[in-house]
Amino acid sequence: MGKLDKFVQVGRVAFIANGADSGKVCAIAEIVDQNRVLIDGPCTGVRRQVCDMKRLHLTGFHLPLPHSSRTAVVRRKWLAAKLDERWTGTSWAKKLEARRLRASMTDFDRFRCARAKQIRNRIVSVAMGSLRKTSSAKLRKPNKKRHLRKA
Amino acid sequence: MAPKAQKKPQGKQMAKSSAPHKPKNSAINASRLMKYSRARIFQRKAAYKVKKVKTPAKKSAEKAAAAAFVVKKIGGDKNGGERKVYKKTPKSLPTQVASRKVQLRPKKTFKKHVRRIRSNLAPGAVLILLAGRHKGKRVVLLKQLESGLLLVTGPRKLNGCPLRRVSQRYVIGTKTRIDISKVALPERLNDAYFRRQRSAKKSAASAGGSADIFAKSDAAYAVSAERREDQAAVDKALMGAIKASGDGPMLRSYLRSLFSIKSGQRPHAMVF
Numbered sequence: 487m488g489k490l491d492k493f494v495q496v497g498r499v500a501f502i503a504n505g506a507d508s509g510k511v512c513a514i515a516e517i518v519d520q521n522r523v524l525i526d527g528p529c530t531g532v533r534r535q536v537c538d539m540k541r542l543h544l545t546g547f548h549l550p551l552p553h554s555s556r557t558a559v560v561r562r563k564w565l566a567a568k569l570d571e572r573w574t575g576t577s578w579a580k581k582l583e584a585r586r587l588r589a590s591m592t593d594f595d596r597f598r599c600a601r602a603k604q605i606r607n608r609i610v611s612v613a614m615g616s617l618r619k620t621s622s623a624k625l626r627k628p629n630k631k632r633h634l635r636k637a
Numbered sequence: 638m639a640p641k642a643q644k645k646p647q648g649k650q651m652a653k654s655s656a657p658h659k660p661k662n663s664a665i666n667a668s669r670l671m672k673y674s675r676a677r678i679f680q681r682k683a684a685y686k687v688k689k690v691k692t693p694a695k696k697s698a699e700k701a702a703a704a705a706f707v708v709k710k711i712g713g714d715k716n717g718g719e720r721k722v723y724k725k726t727p728k729s730l731p732t733q734v735a736s737r738k739v740q741l742r743p744k745k746t747f748k749k750h751v752r753r754i755r756s757n758l759a760p761g762a763v764l765i766l767l768a769g770r771h772k773g774k775r776v777v778l779l780k781q782l783e784s785g786l787l788l789v790t791g792p793r794k795l796n797g798c799p800l801r802r803v804s805q806r807y808v809i810g811t812k813t814r815i816d817i818s819k820v821a822l823p824e825r826l827n828d829a830y831f832r833r834q835r836s837a838k839k840s841a842a843s844a845g846g847s848a849d850i851f852a853k854s855d856a857a858y859a860v861s862a863e864r865r866e867d868q869a870a871v872d873k874a875l876m877g878a879i880k881a882s883g884d885g886p887m888l889r890s891y892l893r894s895l896f897s898i899k900s901g902q903r904p905h906a907m908v909f
Contacts, residue, residue, distance in 0.1 A: 593763075594763070597891045
């Protein structure tokens, strides 16, 4: 259990995990009761609606919203806070995007990816090999009797 | 049944030559209830004026009489040279005329079957073969033949798969496309071209000839000259098309490689 710093509060930016709007972020505009909140995401295409807390994952972002703000106000605050860029800059969003890209790869894309990895790995291993060689040559003590040893 | 008969043009001779005119009867609803009854349409068409032409005696009766016996030649002298071999009466004769069932949707012969193709399979698509000699290979779809089978080729230069027919059931259609609009396929590539040739000896044996049934099976398959020719022509054009498409070198090595499912990959969740 980590730091209790993400609160269910008006203005908290939340990520919708399932349902029709899954994958989108929205702001909490009002708290309905223990389990439900009123969410609104005018800039991300989320309609103003009541949502169960179980569907939401709280993010670290918080908007300075007065409670029961209408959609226009939410939009204004969202744009002012540049939340779209801030969200896509988080590693959370980046991981989601990477997952989405990986899932949408075609057979040819997968081949290209594997081939690119192979080429990179070969470059790395060749470089590694030459480094190993030079370092081992440095470490080895010059042994005069080496050449007299029988094969 | 009756309304449909009315719609047909008169089979009997007409006094005047008539150009096709609008039908005098028409359907008044979707289940083809006709506006005019059979008697009424008889009046409207003035069919009473049409003289009935006597239809010639049925030829089948003549045929039956003629085919009562067959004249066969026999050998040996003093035998008359020929015999009349009478047809045997059938073992059972029907006592009732079999009622003809109206075939509203008659059984279609195989040739008339509708051939469908999956929407993601278009000429130029890269396919993954899942069965057969070339399973795992990535090949290029050239076209769908009349039988419904797909005509594919490796190209043979890249992965050894020749011009070949393949069922679309044993194929994964990938999203990768090659522009083969400039690839001219030889005209003779059709189902008859790819049909398996049965040896003449075997067919004689099956017909009841005196062929030795223990004879060795026919010689190993040898590629015909026309196959080589067509393969070379198609390969050349296809390699050109691959080169011209974006990422040519990668596409070439892609077609050379084999497909396999790795650990952790789930085909139903994968995009091809």
